[in-house]
Every structure is written in C-alpha cells, then in structure tokens.
Amino acid sequence: MNFENTLSFAVEMDKNDALKGYREKFIYPQVNSKDVIYFTGNSLGLQPKVAKDYVDEVMKDWAELAVEGHFYAEKPWWDYHERLAKPLAKIVGAKPEEVSVMNTLTVNLHFLMVSFYRPTKKRFKILCEEKAFPSDQYMFNSQVKFHGFNPEEAIVEVKKREGEHSWRTEDILNKINEVGDELALVLIGGVNYYNGQVFDMEAITAAGKAQGAFVGWDLAHAVGNVELNLSKWNVDFAAWCSYKYTNSGPGNASGVFINEKYLGKEDIPRFEGWWGTKKETRFLMKPEFEPAVNADAWQVSNPPVLSLAPYLASLQLFEEVGMPALLQKQRLLTGYLEFVLNEIDKEVETVFEIITPKERGCQLSVFLHGEGRELFDKLMKAGVIVDWREPNVIRLAPVPFYCSFEDMYRFGQLLKELILSKK
Numbered sequence: 001m002n003f004e005n006t007l008s009f010a011v012e013m014d015k016n017d018a019l020k021g022y023r024e025k026f027i028y029p030q031v032n033s034k035d036v037i038y039f040t041g042n043s044l045g046l047q048p049k050v051a052k053d054y055v056d057e058v059m060k061d062w063a064e065l066a067v068e069g070h071f072y073a074e075k076p077w078w079d080y081h082e083r084l085a086k087p088l089a090k091i092v093g094a095k096p097e098e099v100s101v102m103n104t105l106t107v108n109l110h111f112l113m114v115s116f117y118r119p120t121k122k123r124f125k126i127l128c129e130e131k132a133f134p135s136d137q138y139m140f141n142s143q144v145k146f147h148g149f150n151p152e153e154a155i156v157e158v159k160k161r162e163g164e165h166s167w168r169t170e171d172i173l174n175k176i177n178e179v180g181d182e183l184a185l186v187l188i189g190g191v192n193y194y195n196g197q198v199f200d201m202e203a204i205t206a207a208g209k210a211q212g213a214f215v216g217w218d219l220a221h222a223v224g225n226v227e228l229n230l231s232k233w234n235v236d237f238a239a240w241c242s243y244k245y246t247n248s249g250p251g252n253a254s255g256v257f258i259n260e261k262y263l264g265k266e267d268i269p270r271f272e273g274w275w276g277t278k279k280e281t282r283f284l285m286k287p288e289f290e291p292a293v294n295a296d297a298w299q300v301s302n303p304p305v306l307s308l309a310p311y312l313a314s315l316q317l318f319e320e321v322g323m324p325a326l327l328q329k330q331r332l333l334t335g336y337l338e339f340v341l342n343e344i345d346k347e348v349e350t351v352f353e354i355i356t357p358k359e360r361g362c363q364l365s366v367f368l369h370g371e372g373r374e375l376f377d378k379l380m381k382a383g384v385i386v387d388w389r390e391p392n393v394i395r396l397a398p399v400p401f402y403c404s405f406e407d408m409y410r411f412g413q414l415l416k417e418l419i420l421s422k423k
C-alpha cells in the first residue's frame, strides 16, 4: 500500500475501513470538547457502550431477585463465567474447555505456578526475558524464595544484545538449551510491554518442552492484539488481563489457559476452592474435592459477576468482528502510523527512533532523541493520550477497534507543530 501523509488520504482510508462503524461503539474521553486521540488501549481499553447494559442487568437482577439471581437471573450468576470461555477460546486459539476466567493476572500466574513450577534440586530454574514486567519479576522472586532457592541462581534472564532494542529468538533458544535439564519453567510475556515485540511463541515453547520444562506465557499485551494458537503450539498454560486490548474495565478479571492434557488429571498439584468442583455436585457440599473436568478446576472462589459483566459485553464485540478483521486493520493502521512518523521525522530532523521490531502487534514504541517529558506533557494537554516510559520512550498503541487513520494523520501534524515551535 502506498501511504500518503495527507488528510484526504487518511479520510479515504477511514471510508474504506470495514470496521469504521465500531468507533461509535466505544466512549471517547474529551479534551477541549473534542474526542481525544487515544493511544493507550494497551494500558486500559476504552469503554464499550454496551458494557453498561450488562452491568445494569446484573444490578437489576440483584435488586429484583437477590440470592435467587444465582440460579434464576437471565444469565444466572453461578455459571456466569462459563459464558466467557467460548469467545476467549477463539481469541487465544484454544478449546473452550481449556479456558477459564477468574481472579486477576498476577494472582492467576501465582496459582498456575503452583501447578507448573515444581522445582527439584536438579531442575529449578525459571527462564524469562530481562526486565520483564515488574509484577512478573516480583512473582518470580517470591516463588523461587518460597521454594527455598536463591533468585540469583534460579532466575535466568535472556538479555538483548548490546546496542539492540529487541531480543533475538536464537539467543532465547540457545539459552534454553544451555540451561538444559536444570530448566523447570519458561515464562515470558508473549508481547513485551516496553518495546512491543512479539516473541516467537511457537519456537520458544517447542524448545522449552524439548528440555523437559513447562512453558507458560503472560499474554497481557498479546490477547486481542496478536494471533495466538495456544493449543497448536502445545503451550502448557497462559494467563492474561482483560482491561488492556479486550476493553473489560479497570483492574478487571483475568483469563487462563490450561492445556487439555492437564484437565481431569489427579496428579497435578493445585490450590483449590469450591468453585473448582464439578458444578453438578458443588452444592452437595461434600468434603472431598471433585474437580471440574475443564480449566474451571483452577477456579477458587465464586466469580465476581459485576466484573465479568463488562468483560462479557466486550467479548461480544470480538465475536462480531473476529480477530482476522482486527489483525488486518491493525497491520494497515500501525503501518500508517509508522509511515506518518517517518515522514514527520524528515521535517523535524531525526527525533524519532522506532524501537519496536517488525514482529509486532499494534504498539509502536518510539525513542525521542533530544525531546523530553515536556513534549509528552504538551501532547496530553492537546488531547493526545500517550504513555511515557523512562528513559525517553513514548508507547503508541493505535487500537484497530476504535482508532482511525485520521487520528494518525492529525497526531503527526500536531507532533510536528509541537517540535518545530520549540526549535
């Protein structure tokens, strides 16, 4: 596609966009009484208008039915979470029985490590990417110490090469082979939150499994953003939050994937609670734990229905649109943003360096040379919601569901004005 950095080109692209009707289905915050240009759907997705209806429905059922809502609500609460498994399974490339929704992301990863990080004297190491998302680092440290090992010895971080901004797959595979039979677990963020890199999940999973390790993925920045085939890749487990690309609302529930080969098995350790039991016999209140035959066996408490309601609402939109259409628009939209940045860069004389590699989802991370936080502050004042990371990186995530080509064009013009007005 031959892009042009003109308003008419951007408007034409929007006119031909198969998803153009979806912008209207989300609520845009306003700055100076205008819709913002929203680049932070990688941090908190916009609110789908339909979310409120789903929440209202639960509130109404609660008002009118009270405890009876568990069984007699329009969408009964006792198995409300089951409704999310099917649409999510499509998004992550899994079978519905391999997917469940519960708790929040870091909590779920801890729970999953109970099952999939079982270190022995010989095999105790965890392999991850260097500078993993802080919560993951704290989790690794505390898990390793909990099992009586030394984090410095047990946590193996794969580094980027000197002067490079992304990881090389070969370096990760080599490190996996080097750690060999000491490797207990590989757990990496499927899409890195900082540089937006998509890891080769298939190759890394295969390499980890070949060494006899469990392989899991933190899919916080991947779900709803890149193509996933967890079943086909033979991943052991994965977890993700729902408030980033899947627009479920702040701090909302997390999804988990557990490979079907572990379902219905007796010999896998797990922290258990009553919602993990078979639903047919759950209310017999028996002393013995009879696990659900699907990933719901990892459920602990009864689900937070008021949180699941907006998540379910959002997943209905994913059902309507489907990942292939989102991915198709994403390649064009992010490609256009990249083009616009490169065009503007010629005019402002090399300020931007895109540090995101070509293996990417919608996010571009841009290093600003000679510009500081001041530029970020001015952008925010002008109604561009971006995100700033130390030392000097802005992360831009043009989400295909609700961002437009015109947004990209207007952003470019504004950026140019702000930089040139200072020079």
Ligand SMILES: *Cc1c(COP(=O)(O)O)cnc(C)c1O
Residues within 6 Å of the ligand: 104, 105, 106, 107, 133, 135, 136, 189, 193, 218, 220, 221, 241
């Ligand atoms: C956003 C994010 C989290 C957030 O964890 P919560 O438990 O939902 O607060 C964790 N890991 C990664 C990689 C993330 O990007």
